[in-house]
Amino acid sequence: MNRPLLSIEDLRVTFDTNEGGLTVVDGVSLSVNAGEILAVVGESGCGKSVTALSVLQLAGTNSRVSGGSINFEGVDLTKLPADQIRQYRGKKISYIFQEPMTSLNPVLTIGEQIMEPLMLHEGLSRKAALKEAVRLLEMVNMPSPDVRVREYPHQLSGGMRQRVMIAIALSCKPALLIADEPTTALDVTVQAQILDLMENLQKELQMAIILITHDMGVVAEFAHRVAVMYAGKVVEVAPADAIFSQPGHPYTQALMRSIPAMDSDVERLPTLAGTVPSPAAMPAGCRFFDRCDFGIAECQKTDPPMFGTGHEHTVACIRAEHVQCHFQRTQEKA
Numbered sequence: 001m002n003r004p005l006l007s008i009e010d011l012r013v014t015f016d017t018n019e020g021g022l023t024v025v026d027g028v029s030l031s032v033n034a035g036e037i038l039a040v041v042g043e044s045g046c047g048k049s050v051t052a053l054s055v056l057q058l059a060g061t062n063s064r065v066s067g068g069s070i071n072f073e074g075v076d077l078t079k080l081p082a083d084q085i086r087q088y089r090g091k092k093i094s095y096i097f098q099e100p101m102t103s104l105n106p107v108l109t110i111g112e113q114i115m116e117p118l119m120l121h122e123g124l125s126r127k128a129a130l131k132e133a134v135r136l137l138e139m140v141n142m143p144s145p146d147v148r149v150r151e152y153p154h155q156l157s158g159g160m161r162q163r164v165m166i167a168i169a170l171s172c173k174p175a176l177l178i179a180d181e182p183t184t185a186l187d188v189t190v191q192a193q194i195l196d197l198m199e200n201l202q203k204e205l206q207m208a209i210i211l212i213t214h215d216m217g218v219v220a221e222f223a224h225r226v227a228v229m230y231a232g233k234v235v236e237v238a239p240a241d242a243i244f245s246q247p248g249h250p251y252t253q254a255l256m257r258s259i260p261a262m263d264s265d266v267e268r269l270p271t272l273a274g275t276v277p278s279p280a281a282m283p284a285g286c287r288f289f290d291r292c293d294f295g296i297a298e299c300q301k302t303d304p305p306m307f308g309t310g311h312e313h314t315v316a317c318i319r320a321e322h323v324q325c326h327f328q329r330t331q332e333k334a
């Protein structure tokens with residue numbers, strides 16, 4: 001058995017707000033193996049970012065881990081004091097945010113920003129760090145890297161800024177890269193280039209990637225394994241091919257129907273009526289019940305547990321087998 005590199009177990013994350021505690025991540029379990037690309041999918045507001053940010057204690061000062069653990073190389077990251085978690089950030093675990101402009105410092109050259117973690121974590125001299133910065137820019141296919149290294153973020157296009165973010169993220173050769181909708185802010189051709197780049201670098205550096213996306217097309221192309229989140233919970237985990245050939249959760253099927261219609265601005269699924277319930281008013285039982293075509297009375301009574309429906313394939317739906325059969329019948333007809 002491959003021991004997971006990162007293993008999130010029964011994680012709960014609660015925000016303290018004026019209206020009281022809001023638990024937006026509610027019992028999430030996920031793992032990623034060394035060198036594996038795990039996609040995490042689901043509509044806006046499902047808790048993808050909060051789950052991922054919690055790995056590095058970046059979910060914000062009003063957030064707290066109210067249950068569970070996040071284990072990385074034998075250490076529970078949720079238990080680490082601030083000075084120790086900082087040792088992981090950008091070194092063993094890197095994070096790429098959705099919006100490259102806001103994550104780069106406007107008053108520093110991109111060279112300075114790539115050099116900083118190299119000097120801090122790797123102990124490189126300024127001269128060596130500058131040389132390495134140029135090499136990293138080359139690696140992410142930045143045109144004229146020796147010129148660009150002296151430029152400021154506003155002088156670069158969105159795609160180039162995201163390449164810089166990737167260069168920074170990879171500078172210390174992390175074991176795990178968390179990429180949170182890394183291409184959503186970019187146009188479609190640039191998206192494809194950035195994703196290809198990430199895939200090539202992942203192979204070259206043998207790092208694991210958690211790729212957060214709402215785009216099932218991206219999942220089909222890049223992911224080894226997929227976790228589907230809905231309303232603060234994981235509802236299905238499976239190898240990527242099984243997610244597409246035998247989706248067991250009605251929500252996963254709805255996500256798949258949305259592939260051609262999905263674009264970067266979509267906040268809701270065009271093929272699925274209704275919205276994700278709010279964390280302040282979570283229904284009892286299955287949280288997807290209101291939007292589900294397969295629901296029966298029992299679904300509203302208890303929270304469906306995850307159970308196996310195939311090789312490394314788990315689904316949190318008491319109707320999963322029926323749902324899979326239905327899917328196969330509609331595929332045969334099509």
Ligand SMILES: Nc1ncnc2c1ncn2[C@@H]1O[C@H](COP(=O)(O)OP(=O)(O)O)[C@@H](O)[C@H]1O
Pocket residue numbers: 015017022024042043044045046047048049050051059060062279
């Ligand atoms: N700082 C915060 N305070 C209160 N609620 C928050 C905060 N950040 C996120 N949330 C809520 O947590 C839920 C999950 O958000 P998020 O993880 O960003 O979703 P996703 O990344 O799947 O779109 C949402 O309901 C969001 O409104």
Ligand SMILES: [Mg+2]
Pocket residue numbers: 048049050180
């Ligand atoms: Mg998000």
